[in-house]
Amino acid sequence: MTATLKIFVDHLSQPARALSLLCRAINAPHHEKHIQLLKGKDASNARGKEAEVAVGGEHLRKPFTDINPFKKIPVVQDGDIVLLESCAGLRFIASKYDASGVWYPGKVEVRSKVDEYLDWQHLNTRAHGMGYFRNKVLMPSLKKCEPDMAVVREHEKELQRVERQFARYFLGPTPFITGDQVTIGDLLAACEFEQPLAGGYNLSPPIREFITRVKEKVGPDYDEVHTYMRQLAKKCLA
Known part of the structure; x- marks a missing residue:
C-alpha cells in the first residue's frame, strides 16, 4: 500500500509525539517529515542573538509555511486533505486508518x-x-x-x-x-x-x-x- 499520509512533526512537541505514536500503534502507512522547531541548534548552548535564531525554527520559513500559514506543528497531510490542528489530525488518522476502531471509538x-x-x-x-x-x-x-x-x-x-x-x-x-x-x-x-x-x-x-x-x-x-x-x-x- 502506497503511503499518502504525511505528518509534519518535531518530537519536542507533545501533540506531534502523539501523532507519531498513533501512526505507529495502528501501523498506518505514513511518512514522517521532521520540522526542526529549534532549527537544529543546541538549545542548551545558545546565547544572545543565537538564542533568538534558535527559536526561529523551520516552522517559520518556507517551504513549511506554504503548507501551514499558521506556522505551527504538527500538520497532517493526506492527499488533498491538510489538517493544521493536532486534535483534528488525531481524529482523522484514527478514523481512517485504525481498522480496530479502538483509538477513536465509533459509538x-x-x-x-x-x-x-x-x-x-x-x-x-x-x-x-x-x-x-x-x-x-x-x-x-x-x-x-x-x-x-x-x-x-x-x-x-x-x-x-x-x-x-x-x-x-x-x-x-x-x-x-x-x-x-x-x-x-x-x-x-x-x-x-x-x-x-x-x-x-x-x-x-x-x-x-x-x-x-x-x-x-x-x-x-x-x-x-x-x-x-x-x-x-x-x-x-x-
Missing part, C-alpha cells in the same frame, strides 16, 4: 468522552504542562537566564489542579478515559504530562500509573519517540 456515547477531553486539554493539560516546561526549562536555557519562578510556580499550582481533575473526572475508577480501552485522548494526555515530568515536575502517583498503562499499550515506540525531548530537557537543566 457516539464513547467517542463523546474522548472529544470532551480533547476540548478540555487545550487550556489545562496543554497550557500548564507546556507552560511549566517552557518557563522552567526551555526559555531559561535559550536566553541564558534564571527562570521566572513566580511564573513556574503558577503553572505548577495549576498542574496540580489539572492532575486532580484528570484523575477524578476523566479517569475515575477506570484505567483510561473511556474505560478499559486506550484512545487518542489517553495518548495525547500521556504525551502532555511527559513534558513537565521531563522538566522536573513531580507527577502524582495516579498520573504516573496512567502514563505506565499508556506506555504498555503503545510498546517500545513510546520511549523512543520521547527520547529527544527528554534528552534536551536534561541538557538544558544541567
Whole structure:
C-alpha cells in the first residue's frame, strides 16, 4: 500500500509525539517529515542573538509555511486533505486508518468522552504542562537566564489542579478515559504530562500509573519517540 499520509512533526512537541505514536500503534502507512522547531541548534548552548535564531525554527520559513500559514506543528497531510490542528489530525488518522476502531471509538456515547477531553486539554493539560516546561526549562536555557519562578510556580499550582481533575473526572475508577480501552485522548494526555515530568515536575502517583498503562499499550515506540525531548530537557537543566 502506497503511503499518502504525511505528518509534519518535531518530537519536542507533545501533540506531534502523539501523532507519531498513533501512526505507529495502528501501523498506518505514513511518512514522517521532521520540522526542526529549534532549527537544529543546541538549545542548551545558545546565547544572545543565537538564542533568538534558535527559536526561529523551520516552522517559520518556507517551504513549511506554504503548507501551514499558521506556522505551527504538527500538520497532517493526506492527499488533498491538510489538517493544521493536532486534535483534528488525531481524529482523522484514527478514523481512517485504525481498522480496530479502538483509538477513536465509533459509538457516539464513547467517542463523546474522548472529544470532551480533547476540548478540555487545550487550556489545562496543554497550557500548564507546556507552560511549566517552557518557563522552567526551555526559555531559561535559550536566553541564558534564571527562570521566572513566580511564573513556574503558577503553572505548577495549576498542574496540580489539572492532575486532580484528570484523575477524578476523566479517569475515575477506570484505567483510561473511556474505560478499559486506550484512545487518542489517553495518548495525547500521556504525551502532555511527559513534558513537565521531563522538566522536573513531580507527577502524582495516579498520573504516573496512567502514563505506565499508556506506555504498555503503545510498546517500545513510546520511549523512543520521547527520547529527544527528554534528552534536551536534561541538557538544558544541567
